[in-house]
Amino acid sequence: MATLTATRPLATPNRQLRHFTATASITLFGLLVLLAFLAPLGYMTLTSFKTLQQIQDPNSQFLPSSPVNFNYEGKDLPLLQVPLPDGSVRELALFKPGREASVFVDPANPTAAPLEWTGRWRTLEPVYRFAPTLDNFPTAWNQINFGLLFRNTFIIAISGTIGTLLSSIAVAYGFSRFRIPGINVIFLVLMATIILPSQVTLIPTYVFFRTIGWGGTWWPLIIPHFFANAYNVFLLRQYFKGIPRDMDEAAMMDGANPLQTLIQVIIPQSWPALTAVAMFHFFFAWNDFFTPLVYLQGREDLYPISVGLTQFNNVFSTQPGLLMAAAIMAIALPVVIFFLAQRVFMQGIVITGVDK
Amino acid sequence: MAAISRSAPQTRGLSPLRRREINWGLLFLSPWIIGFIAFTALPMIASLVMSFTNYNPIQPGATRFLGLDNYQRLVTDPQLLNAIGVTLRFALISVPLSILLPLGLALLVNSERLFGKNVFRTLFYMPYMIPVVAGVMVWGGILNSESGWLNRLIEALFGIQGPRWYQDENWVLPALSIMGFWGVGNTMLTLLAGLQNVPTELYEAAKVDGAGPVTSFFNITVPMISPVVFYNLVLAIIGAFQYFTQAYIISNGRGDPNGATMFYSLYLYKTAFGFLDMGYGATLAWIMFVVVLILTIVLFQTQNRWVYYGGGND
Numbered sequence: 001m002a003t004l005t006a007t008r009p010l011a012t013p014n015r016q017l018r019h020f021t022a023t024a025s026i027t028l029f030g031l032l033v034l035l036a037f038l039a040p041l042g043y044m045t046l047t048s049f050k051t052l053q054q055i056q057d058p059n060s061q062f063l064p065s066s067p068v069n070f071n072y073e074g075k076d077l078p079l080l081q082v083p084l085p086d087g088s089v090r091e092l093a094l095f096k097p098g099r100e101a102s103v104f105v106d107p108a109n110p111t112a113a114p115l116e117w118t119g120r121w122r123t124l125e126p127v128y129r130f131a132p133t134l135d136n137f138p139t140a141w142n143q144i145n146f147g148l149l150f151r152n153t154f155i156i157a158i159s160g161t162i163g164t165l166l167s168s169i170a171v172a173y174g175f176s177r178f179r180i181p182g183i184n185v186i187f188l189v190l191m192a193t194i195i196l197p198s199q200v201t202l203i204p205t206y207v208f209f210r211t212i213g214w215g216g217t218w219w220p221l222i223i224p225h226f227f228a229n230a231y232n233v234f235l236l237r238q239y240f241k242g243i244p245r246d247m248d249e250a251a252m253m254d255g256a257n258p259l260q261t262l263i264q265v266i267i268p269q270s271w272p273a274l275t276a277v278a279m280f281h282f283f284f285a286w287n288d289f290f291t292p293l294v295y296l297q298g299r300e301d302l303y304p305i306s307v308g309l310t311q312f313n314n315v316f317s318t319q320p321g322l323l324m325a326a327a328i329m330a331i332a333l334p335v336v337i338f339f340l341a342q343r344v345f346m347q348g349i350v351i352t353g354v355d356k
Numbered sequence: 357m358a359a360i361s362r363s364a365p366q367t368r369g370l371s372p373l374r375r376r377e378i379n380w381g382l383l384f385l386s387p388w389i390i391g392f393i394a395f396t397a398l399p400m401i402a403s404l405v406m407s408f409t410n411y412n413p414i415q416p417g418a419t420r421f422l423g424l425d426n427y428q429r430l431v432t433d434p435q436l437l438n439a440i441g442v443t444l445r446f447a448l449i450s451v452p453l454s455i456l457l458p459l460g461l462a463l464l465v466n467s468e469r470l471f472g473k474n475v476f477r478t479l480f481y482m483p484y485m486i487p488v489v490a491g492v493m494v495w496g497g498i499l500n501s502e503s504g505w506l507n508r509l510i511e512a513l514f515g516i517q518g519p520r521w522y523q524d525e526n527w528v529l530p531a532l533s534i535m536g537f538w539g540v541g542n543t544m545l546t547l548l549a550g551l552q553n554v555p556t557e558l559y560e561a562a563k564v565d566g567a568g569p570v571t572s573f574f575n576i577t578v579p580m581i582s583p584v585v586f587y588n589l590v591l592a593i594i595g596a597f598q599y600f601t602q603a604y605i606i607s608n609g610r611g612d613p614n615g616a617t618m619f620y621s622l623y624l625y626k627t628a629f630g631f632l633d634m635g636y637g638a639t640l641a642w643i644m645f646v647v648v649l650i651l652t653i654v655l656f657q658t659q660n661r662w663v664y665y666g667g668g669n670d
Contacts (some may be wrong), residue, residue: 019469027471034479037537041483043505044494060503167387178381179374183361190388193396195652199600199621203628204402207413210553227391236387247401258380261628287487289601294629309489310605313496320497327490338485342478 004023048324049132055320065128069093070107077105079127082117091127092117110127143314146305153304155220156292158283163226164281165274172236173262177248194230198290206294218302220295221288225281232277240266241275273286275344279337286334305330400645404639414634426639436640438615439623442529446619447596454592455585458543465544466551492605495535496522499585506534516644522606525616530619532602543588549585551577579664586663590655598649600625620644621641 047055050064057067069076077093082104084090092104095114102121103114120339140146174180175187191259209220243266251261267274289306296302303311309330361448370378409427411419430436465476483491498504499521507518521531555576560574600621603611609626612620618626623645628637 022469025468026464026467029436030470030476033461033464034476037480037483039505040538041499043497047497051376054453055503082552135403167391169559170384170386171388174381174384178376178377180385181383183381186389188383189392193392195594195648196396197594197625197641199598199641199643200403201396201407202403202639203634204399206629207402207411210400210413224391224395226387227395234390257565262384276609283485283529287489293604294625297629298419306487306489307485309493310608313489313493313605314608320500323493324497327493330490332604334357334485334487335482338482339478342481 001334015019023161044324044327047320048136048328049134050069050212050321051133051135052321054133059126059128061128063130064132066131070105070110072107072110079107080104080121080124081127082124085116094121097121108263133321136321137329139230140312140322140326141329143306143322144248146326146329147299149303149305149308151356152218152302153286153306156218156304157282159218159222160225160285163222164229165278167226167228168232168277169262169267169274172240173258173266175233175237176240177245177258190233202294209295210296214295216299216312218301221285221291232280235277236270236273239270243269246272272344272346275341276330279341280346282337283334363386371433385457398575403638403641406635407642409635410633411635411638413634419635422635426636429636430643435615435618435623439618439620442616442618443597443599443620446529446532446599447593449529450536451592453533454540454543454595455588456538458540458588459547461540461544462547464549466548477545480544481541483538486538488601489605491533491538492602495531497536497605499531499534507638523613525613528606528613528616532599532606533603543592546584546588547581549582554580582663583665586655586659590652593651594648594657597621597644 044061046064051066053057054060054064054066068079070079072093072095074196077095079091079093082092091107092115094102095105096103098121099245100120101116101118104117105114106112116187175183175190180186205220209215214220237251247263247269248265252258252263258263285304287306288304289310292302292304292307296307300308310327313323388627389514408424409419410422410425441606461480465473465480467473468619470476486494498506499522501507501518501523504518505519506521507590510516510518519527521527558576558580559572562576567575599619603617603619603622604625607613607617607624609630611626620640624640626636627640628634
């Protein structure tokens, strides 16, 4: 404790080296963790380019590869890796398989005399060549009717996004700018709904929507989002509070009513937060499984991707290539949007998360 | 409560300007107020009422008031006992992981020695955006007992056969927890923001006092980020109780293998939408709500023992 900073060395080469070593080792460690973390994406991509045969191959390969045959005198002969007495390993085509000894042909020199090799050919490794297939994508697309699923998901997600934006902007504006008696209690109730399990309102809400004839329609997936939700209101309220009041007071002076102030002053300054809310909802809707499962039972023509993909997963569980191709198609759009807008998006989360 | 009593006397005799402000404010709040009444408050009450009946949507005419029958049934329902057990076991595995793993990642991507921090942050966050259904499918391949990469790695490293993750009732919950790794991005970011809010003076002062990195971590970092940890802990526990989608997808809602994935929410779904026993379903929903509420209150009570709120919040 008492050893205060007696000597504080300046940046000596030794220190720089230590600095560099630390950076290199931590970054390397980070890369390893990241590699493990994202390995499933690698599995997904590689598998989506494999044929069923390549997947079921007992010596299944890391890359989409198939065993190679060599056409010799009109017959397809399997190419094997044959260790020769001189210690080298050569790729030879199996011409006459035998139990203890077999005859091979050298594909590089097929006209030469066939080669006698002693040993069990079954223990030999076949030769593989990189042979990806693109067939899984169109097959999966057609089997699952991806076009329809995309269309449905889009309609649901976009409508809900519009609803959640309109309502959350209004409510957040109400919470951030107006002195209303009891508004703190109202805000607490709003925040308390975050911990409310949706199950407790589920059954009566379901019965209600069924009774008014909305069972088997998209309305129950869209309309509730026109009534704001706690996360989005909280995020926007924090953001609106950061906008100086002088600006809306100036607008008020010019005779703008609160609605005009909201549209002319607040909204134009809040694009990052609004983008974050819109994207949160879009991803939520893209991902939502439970609501469509409950409300769209038996209406396959209305299914969004989440439910449609689950069905596909059940039917084609023995064909990983098709499943992974479908998974890639389902995640492509969210991932692309995320990378395009990641800055706005990650800032939005930090705003919501911290001040809680 | 205090806010109401403080402001209630003001409502009378307000200036027209104040009244106008209140009216506009209420107008803006109205979407949420209406939605709260229509989609939260009324359904909650209706759900409570339903929990005392045998409501079945196929024969709504045959609905009778059962008194406390549904609540008595809870005690003798072996499937419910199993569902609670599954949910608690899962929470025990997944809740600590869902805090510790993102904390480790947040420390990593906060390190000044990490090159390309923003790239790491983005990539660690990214799987959070991947739709759960697709995530389950991909992890299903990784966790496949024969061809999955995880078991091949286990075999390569330790020379033993890995477990049959999805088919083994002892391993399916750990498998689901591993799958949950992909959802840590959000927690990581909130923890990262917490880490960045720790004033650097504290670390410098500790260094002057001779504290090493480990001491600094436990005596400065942990208390300073405890509010964020607390917030994420509450969400993780609620999340464990509501865990549904992944469990539904891996066995198409059957709870296989042998009921080991019949989570509370899944059992509720099966009761209400499979057997259409919505009265009992409402009972299950209310019990879940009460349990979550009690847990949250208990957590909030323990808060002042371990959560440090530095002065000058808000």
